[in-house]
Amino acid sequence: MADEWDGELRLIVRNLGDTINVYVQLNDRLVRNANAYYGLLDVNEPTLLFTLDLDKNIAGVFPLIAHFSGEIYAQKYDNIKSIWFDLPPGDFEPPTDHSSALAFLKTHLPGGFVQDPAYGLGFTKELRPIIYAVEKIEKVTRIAIGGKDPTRHEHSTFYFSDLDFFNLRMAFNRTTRKHQQESLIERTILAHNNVLHKVYPEHHALREPPYRPGTIYKLVGGEEASSTVLKGKDRTALLKTVVGNATAIADRDPKEFVQLQKDLELVSLDRLINSFQKSMAKNHNEGHWQKMLELNPFILSMVFGYPIVMVQSAASVGGGTIAGNGTKIADFLSQNSSSHNAALVEIKTPQTPVCGSTYRGGVWKPSNALMGAVVQVLDQRHKLTLTLPLHKQFSPQLSELQAYAIDCVIVVGKMPTDPSQISSFEMMRSQFKDVRIVTFDELFGKLLLLREMLTGERYVSPIEDDEQGEPDYLYQTDLDEDEDDPEFAAGED
Structure with a gap:
């Protein structure tokens, strides 16, 4: 009952037979303050958060903005309105009230989903680039995850196979862990330099981040490295690195080494020709x-x-x-x-x-x-x-x-x-x-x-x-x- 509500976030379950809709009503004080600050109407109506289609055995979440904002309750993403996934096979207890609805989210949402309705559901921050990529496809408003059919785009829906979505999520997790480890190393070096080296430089030398194989390949654009324009110290550092590794490059990659020599000579010659031609036109x-x-x-x-x-x-x-x-x-x-x-x-x-x-x-x-x-x-x-x-x-x-x-x-x-x-x-x-x-x-x-x-x-x-x-x-x-x-x-x- 509305008159019994104490103003905290609540989930409202409405059973329509084969369809169960779950609405969210956010913290009353949060919504009232947001509406007052942004000059909106003083209303706090429940909004559809997720739904279960028991006949098709699928569920869909409708990500929304649940933080202090002038767009509170609006859809979270620009184009994607809903994300769908398969319900677990066999019998399970569908939600009937606030507590069982919270339990459903924690138990049955796929990995990579936000489980707390106070954050509006949807993908976790780490998987948000998936949303950005899918939204580049014109007129797509739904994402569906499940089944063995290949990942594809049909009409207004982008379909992920179970395996493809799992593999992509694992790749995202590996990338996140890797950067967390690299961040820890860099933070450790910063602490060393700004504490030990700063106070006792004679005993604790300045430390630099270690080189990691593949770093240069990634930094200069991978396969698109030829179109990357380096600036300042990056150019100087790359030249010194190439010179320092010239023997190893010639031994291990002789074709690339010969091509490198030819490309550098051609660039130098083109620059000289250009300069020569310009100089001839001047006094x-x-x-x-x-x-x-x-x-x-x-x-x-x-x-x-x-x-x-x-x-x-x-x-x-x-x-x-x-x-x-x-x-x-x-x-x-x-x-x-x-x-x-x-x-x-x-x-x-x-x-x-x-x-x-x-x-x-x-x-x-x-x-x-x-x-x-x-x-x-x-x-x-x-x-x-x-x-x-x-x-x-x-x-x-x-x-x-x-x-x-x-x-x-x-x-x-x-x-x-x-x-x-x-x-x-x-x-x-x-x-x-x-x-x-x-x-x-x-x-x-x-x-x-x-x-x-x-x-x-x-x-x-x-x-x-x-x-x-x-x-x-x-x-x-x-x-x-x-x-x-x-x-x-x-x-x-």
Whole structure:
């Protein structure tokens, strides 16, 4: 009887023959306070909590909000209104009152269900992701658990087979226990560091969480690891880990190791190509290009046609030491890695013209800048030939360097677009037997060719997107950031 109710939560059983409905009426004070706080009507009507269909031998719960809220008594989940399960086989005593209804919940609800009506029934917190997943299926409002039929979706109901639901629940439990154990380890380490280490650091070293196999695989997305973008310290830590395990990776996973090398080289090459292309479009000084080639000496190897070793950038070829103050400064001093023969490189900029004024009849003179660079590198070669024995005395690392026939290379300008200028330029540079002249766009073409040989596909420049409005800083490199450094511009004549 309502007038005998003392205001505590109660379950009201209504027997309709083959159907038994059990209603819940929440704590009167809780509901009254919630209604008053949220400006709702002062009512506390019993609401259907669960039902038993004795004819079909199934039961269903209707999860609801039972805590202090403006939606008290409303359904707990966004779309799922009820969860159904099989009743135990054979005869059992159906609930008839508050006490037997509570006993039914404790005895016959499947594992993974909330048994206390004060929490509104439904799945436990650990199994709540199941609700989130099912609710992503459009128009599903019921979950049914039971039987041997396969897990499936039909109309407004999502069906779990008994075995599938049991296995999923066990997997959830294992995950929960695992994280509880990991949490205990981390809390123990935190206590150690903030109590023992903090007070007695000389006796109790700082502790770090132990590494667990599979951690990196999970953190970087498992099978989707290739699309994971790492940031900050994570990138540095991963690189150090790969380097530290390089030998083990090569021994145990040789295919993956080779692919890793190839992928890293390709990423590095793409970054260099992108930076090179962007730099050609800007008015960078010679120091910028000198630094780029210093960081990527293999580019010069493609020019010489044989592997080189960088000996010194901004090298003094006329002073007492190869790195000291001298009368002649070469942008690069390098050597053939096999014969140790010396090679000199003079760097200009892509904006340096290679053709000067017309002479007559469509014939073009070489530019003053180009001819000056030719004379300059030849003079440097002459000085180095005379002074190399002296350099070796002061620089033991140069003991293998030889001046048999010093190679000279000038990297300058861009290939002209006018056919008559191209003709004059090609005829002119082909006549220099001791100096090789290469334009920046030819050097860029060698990089593209190298990439095509490695990948079998053509390079697609992202700069076209940049011209349509993509932020320029996406292609900035460390080279651009250093241009204000006074040491950076030291390579400019």
